[in-house]
Amino acid sequence: MNTKIKLPLLAIGVSAVIAGACSHEKDQKPNVIFILADDLGWAQTGAYRGEYYHTPNIDRLAAEGVRFTDAYTAAAICSPTRASVMTGKNPARLNLTDFIPGNRRDIYPLKQPEMQQYLPLEEITLGNLFSDHGYICAMFGKWHLSPVKFGPESLPFYPDKQGFSHHFVIDKPDRQSNPELDPHWSDMIGDTSVEFIRENAGNPFFLFLSFSAIHDPLIERADSIAMWRNRPGSEKPENNPIIAAMLSRMDRNVGKVLDVLDELRLSENTIVVFYSDNGGLAENNVVYYMDYYPEGEQMRIAKQTPLRKGKGWLYEGGIRVPLVIRWPGVVDRGWVSNQVVSSYDFMPTFCELLKTGPAPGVDGISFLSHIRTGEPLPERNHYWHYPHYHNQSGMLPGGAIRSGRWKLIEWYEKSILDAGETAFELYDLENDIGESVDLAQTEKEVAKKLSEELAGWRREVNAQMPVPNPDY
Numbered sequence: 001m002n003t004k005i006k007l008p009l010l011a012i013g014v015s016a017v018i019a020g021a022c023s024h025e026k027d028q029k030p031n032v033i034f035i036l037a038d039d040l041g042w043a044q045t046g047a048y049r050g051e052y053y054h055t056p057n058i059d060r061l062a063a064e065g066v067r068f069t070d071a072y073t074a075a076a077i078c079s080p081t082r083a084s085v086m087t088g089k090n091p092a093r094l095n096l097t098d099f100i101p102g103n104r105r106d107i108y109p110l111k112q113p114e115m116q117q118y119l120p121l122e123e124i125t126l127g128n129l130f131s132d133h134g135y136i137c138a139m140f141g142k143w144h145l146s147p148v149k150f151g152p153e154s155l156p157f158y159p160d161k162q163g164f165s166h167h168f169v170i171d172k173p174d175r176q177s178n179p180e181l182d183p184h185w186s187d188m189i190g191d192t193s194v195e196f197i198r199e200n201a202g203n204p205f206f207l208f209l210s211f212s213a214i215h216d217p218l219i220e221r222a223d224s225i226a227m228w229r230n231r232p233g234s235e236k237p238e239n240n241p242i243i244a245a246m247l248s249r250m251d252r253n254v255g256k257v258l259d260v261l262d263e264l265r266l267s268e269n270t271i272v273v274f275y276s277d278n279g280g281l282a283e284n285n286v287v288y289y290m291d292y293y294p295e296g297e298q299m300r301i302a303k304q305t306p307l308r309k310g311k312g313w314l315y316e317g318g319i320r321v322p323l324v325i326r327w328p329g330v331v332d333r334g335w336v337s338n339q340v341v342s343s344y345d346f347m348p349t350f351c352e353l354l355k356t357g358p359a360p361g362v363d364g365i366s367f368l369s370h371i372r373t374g375e376p377l378p379e380r381n382h383y384w385h386y387p388h389y390h391n392q393s394g395m396l397p398g399g400a401i402r403s404g405r406w407k408l409i410e411w412y413e414k415s416i417l418d419a420g421e422t423a424f425e426l427y428d429l430e431n432d433i434g435e436s437v438d439l440a441q442t443e444k445e446v447a448k449k450l451s452e453e454l455a456g457w458r459r460e461v462n463a464q465m466p467v468p469n470p471d472y
Helices: 003-021 056-063 078-087 126-132 186-199 222-229 241-263 343-353 368-373 412-418 444-461
Strands: 031-037 066-072 136-142 166-170 205-210 270-276 320-326 335-337 381-386 398-403 406-411 424-428
Touching (some): 056 320, 126 205, 126 343, 186 205, 186 241, 270 343, 343 368, 381 444, 406 444, 424 444
Parallel strands (some): 031 205
Antiparallel strands (some): 066 320, 381 398, 398 406
């Protein structure tokens, strides 16, 4: 085991014993468990019509709760989405618009703006929110909101400085990691979460499980990969045996959490959220070649069918994600919602749950009444801002707006350097979820209106824009 993990685990044990000694009669406040997958695509679970990938525990959550068809992340990459989940703010407002540390190369037509390199401590997080209301708060897994992943420079910005009394932080493995030894730490995250639940069963708790699966490098046990390679459908471009093996392990650990809730009779008083930090790895993404991958066999990732592109892109494959919420006795079983929600909506939703007002500057709205009653959410626009060059996917600087059925994408190189109409693409998501037909030239009034609203929103949140690069 990595020694960087041992010490936080020791601290967990000590603090958990103290917390257990001070436990009191069960509070009727609902427990909240937030499960965050890494790079999991919208259609890569059985609950979202995936026929190849096997996710019985995630599917169980969907069967026992509500599944959202139109859930988004506020960014197509990791750190900005995680910041928006934690704060309820759009990444553009935080100036945290790329993965940390981002692509710092200055070799492009546009000069990228400097971005925030950590989640500021003055921001109110979900950990702060729940701890202030008497919850025991834990964050186990990937954080990616500090300047570096590990070491002294990262410690002042770790979860324990943001309201989480129990924590350990991991990151994705490197290419030298042993694939036979839980390389993405999924078992470690699941087992530690089960231990935390057992030790805090008498207290209201907020548990944030943050997996690094199924982020690259694609790495898992050889026998598991072989099993998935032999399953029907493994040759299809949207399926990948290594991803299937990684996802299966993560799903088993979701099952461990659900099982301990049942065992301790906590399921009825626990809200479970399952979500992904951005869209899935797709054919446009770079992938690591592992030594155990069969020689001569082409390494591939997975198309995000029926969505276009994947992680890093502002097309649907990069930002539309699975969202499932189970709350027994409150949320109807097996219900499907087509309301549009995003990562910045969790903070105001949990604020309403705790009967408190959201912090100033929050961009989202609460969907608590919606999941309780089915009442539609008010009409509103959703915005994305990515003023960077994503060196993994090939995504160029751009922004997007979704307004009802319409989605407009603006490409900043064209709007800043060319100032032409070709800067915009327009799609009717109601009839074209795969964004295959650009309607910007046939629906010019719609495109013009949305482009103006997107520009107005950027001014409102003081979004930092790229500028022409004089050295290009």
